[in-house]
Amino acid sequence: MTTLSEAIRTTPANSARTTEPTRADDPATSRLRRHADGMAVASFVLGLLGTLVLNLLLGPCALVLGTLALTRGTTRRGRALLGLTLGATDLLILALLATTDGTISWHIGG
Secondary structure (H helix, E strand, C coil): CCCHHHHHHHCCHHHCCCCCCCCCCCHHHHHHHHHHHHHHHHHHHHHHHHCCCCHHHHHHHHHHHHHHHHHCCCCCHHHHHHHHHHHHHHHHHHHHHHHHCCCCCCCCCC
């Protein structure tokens, strides 16, 4: 006759782990990863557009989305970093325009 403690000792340790879904197979994790990937792409696009128009609005948005994407573990890390760089560049362009011309918008000509 086998006691409960003997049955627990003879049971393989990995048998309990096979019924649990792995972290990569978890639907909630993959959904959050997709959202983070979308934030990385949005950060890049907003940062790129911000260098041309509305840098006062789009630059900080690119910075926030890029930071959120990196903290949530995006697989598109390069795009999130580019979004951060472009967002910072947007704010630098804004500061440059404000100090040289006294304006916050682009203008061509004299």
